[in-house]
Amino acid sequence: MTKSRHTSVPHHVAIVMDGNGRWAHRRLLPRVAGHRQGVESLRRCIRACAERGVQVLTVFAFSSENWNRPAEEVSSLMDLLATALTREVPELKSAGIRLHFVGERSGLSERVRAGLAAAEAETASNKGMVLNVCFNYGGRWDIVQAAASVVRAGQPVTEESLGRAMALAHVPDPDLLIRTGGEQRISNFLLWQCAYSELFFSDRLWPEFDEAALDEALAAFAQRERRFGKTSAQVAKAGTQAVA
Numbered sequence: 001m002t003k004s005r006h007t008s009v010p011h012h013v014a015i016v017m018d019g020n021g022r023w024a025h026r027r028l029l030p031r032v033a034g035h036r037q038g039v040e041s042l043r044r045c046i047r048a049c050a051e052r053g054v055q056v057l058t059v060f061a062f063s064s065e066n067w068n069r070p071a072e073e074v075s076s077l078m079d080l081l082a083t084a085l086t087r088e089v090p091e092l093k094s095a096g097i098r099l100h101f102v103g104e105r106s107g108l109s110e111r112v113r114a115g116l117a118a119a120e121a122e123t124a125s126n127k128g129m130v131l132n133v134c135f136n137y138g139g140r141w142d143i144v145q146a147a148a149s150v151v152r153a154g155q156p157v158t159e160e161s162l163g164r165a166m167a168l169a170h171v172p173d174p175d176l177l178i179r180t181g182g183e184q185r186i187s188n189f190l191l192w193q194c195a196y197s198e199l200f201f202s203d204r205l206w207p208e209f210d211e212a213a214l215d216e217a218l219a220a221f222a223q224r225e226r227r228f229g230k231t232s233a234q235v236a237k238a239g240t241q242a243v244a
Helices: 020-026 031-051 064-068 071-094 110-123 139-152 159-165 211-222 232-243
Strands: 012-016 056-063 098-102 130-137 176-179 198-201
Touching: 020 031, 031 056, 031 071, 031 211, 056 064, 056 071, 064 071, 064 130, 071 110, 098 110, 130 139, 139 159, 176 211, 198 211
Parallel strands: 012 056, 012 176, 056 130, 098 130, 176 198
Antiparallel strands: none
8 A cells, every 4th residue: 555655845854963073183183173064064954944845944053962072072062052142143034034042051161151141131022933942951951941941830731731841842743863973862952843754864973964865864853654653544535535
């Protein structure tokens, strides 16, 4: 029996941007050079997703576990963030993209926190694609903070109440999760939100992830059958009724 396929562009794409350090190492460059090139790849990906009709793009920029990296690299990443905010926010605003930073901010410096808040405010009125940048984020942290929020509000802990308290409650769950760099794990990223996301693993290192690589992931997504616990027959029937 022919399976029904999901042929539309995913509404929400999430990406684990992995491989910056290895890209630099293979070129005998410092790791920060890979992170700088990764910013260029992100610029390209944002533009390509918007052009292809993706409504929400969520990227994993700095995990709560990344603090365990060498202090010099962490410091360089913070400096790179500050530079990127200064350079990229005006372009994002001009392109109509709305920027959200998702993660625990209490552990960040006052300068970084102020920069994140200013960038969000600058693009708050935009109506185009939503760009979520997960910075100092972890999926387990997200579930814990949501549960704590629900308890503080005196509400019962249910899937619905937790969902409303998650850090990405302002957007639908990801349809497609892409990880670059050849690893096949999600590394504490969007554990709650990706329960039914389609997964795509690319061998390309993040600085090498271009429009063609994105199109490959989108094409693979279009071939997936998304059942959400239903049977293929039920999915096919629902699709037929929707068309009628």
